[in-house]
Amino acid sequence: MLVQQTSALRDEIIRLKGERDAVILAHNYQIPDVQDVADFVGDSLGLARQAARTGSKVIVFCGVHFMAETASIISPDKRILIPSLEAGCSLSDTITAEDLRQWKGRHPDAIAVGYVNTTAEVKAELDYCCTSSNAVSVVQAIPADREILFLPDMFLGSYVSKMTGRKNMYIWAGECHVHAGITPDDVKRKLDSMREAEFMIHPECGCTTPIMYDVASGRFAGENLHVLSTEGMMRHAKESKSRNFVVATETGILHRMRKQNPGKNFAAASDQAECRYMKMITLEGVRDSLARDRFEVKVPPETADRARLAIERMLAIS
Known part of the structure; x- marks a missing residue:
């Protein structure tokens, strides 16, 4: 029925x-x-x-x-x-337009870069908008001597800072409740159960900030660990010759991955990583x-x- x-x-x-x-x-x-x-x-x-x-x-x-x-x-x-x-969106709710205006007032010469996960009122106060897939490129396009205010996701901001080598970035202390809720124990248990799997992680995942820093510094070069936007995950899953993947982001993406990659196995790093919104x-x-x-x-x-x-x-x- x-x-x-x-x-x-x-x-x-x-x-x-x-x-x-x-x-x-x-x-x-x-x-x-x-x-x-x-x-x-x-x-x-x-x-x-x-x-x-x-x-x-x-x-x-x-x-x-x-x-x-x-x-x-x-x-x-x-x-x-x-x-x-x-x-x-819990991440969008962590900053208001008034919050941003006050922050900009304390850094009058800074460039404001905001994640797309923000309200229209906040976007109206930005110099650049970005997503997880182009945040690094956006920051790299800004002159190196300009201060940057990056908002609102602190984990994506930390990753971008590490990837670009920027020392003059100020990062808002916001987070996505879904990605922040994926714990190191979740990741370890799943990777231990799928030892041959590639691990794909979204840069909003705070639990793996140390891992992301290691990726950015090249420590994991050549190994099966990738920090990717959701669309980057889709491309990698299609192009990779691996058959098994552990995915650290919201679980909804697994449907599209499985649909587009029959014969490959995809497991969520945390089965609880669902966005109720x-x-x-x-x-x-x-x-x-x-x-x-x-x-x-x-x-x-x-x-x-x-x-x-x-x-x-x-x-x-x-």
Whole structure:
């Protein structure tokens, strides 16, 4: 019965999508049913680029709220819908626009670089936006003598500082509750049980900061350990000749990995690494978004205009 209901929902979504001239974008951390009905599945950077280039009039954004805001900023002429207004982000919540203004006031000559996991109001205060896949490149594009304020993820910031060798970076003390919750014991147990596996880790994972520093310094060169964005993980899983992988990020990505790499085995570093906000998006919610215009996300023009430059700089740097 459940399979029949899911199939009927999928058919209805496909019909409504055609009627509305809509495109469905889904993050790698979404539930499998939502990923399977999407036109594009990817990381924050990939979704932002898709939102910018699509010709569709309506975008149903299956992700968290700041992602839908980013799509609205990039494409103000399109209707951006998110299936759940409750789909927020614990990392985004760690800093406000007022927090950033005060921080900038203490460092008036610094360049503010913000992770895409921030609100539109925070983005409006940034010089550059970045994602985990291009954060190193963004920082490398900034003159070496300029101070940098990096926010809000302290673990990604520490990794970027180590990778670039920057000594003049100030890092905001924020974290993602999912990645911060992956413990060293989780990682050790899983790697001990899969000794031939490659280990892929997201740079937001605080539990493995010492490992990431060792990777950046070259200590693990040639070994089966890789610090990667979610999209970097997807590429590596496809290109690698290994058959077994331990993955340290939100568990939703395993569905796409398994789907695209039949015959390879993927295990979560922690089975508890689930983002409750990402999981608030359901097929019923996607259907209702298309059928009832629920829920539109629109950033005020003044805020959007100020935030757009930082986002465009992010999109321009690979």
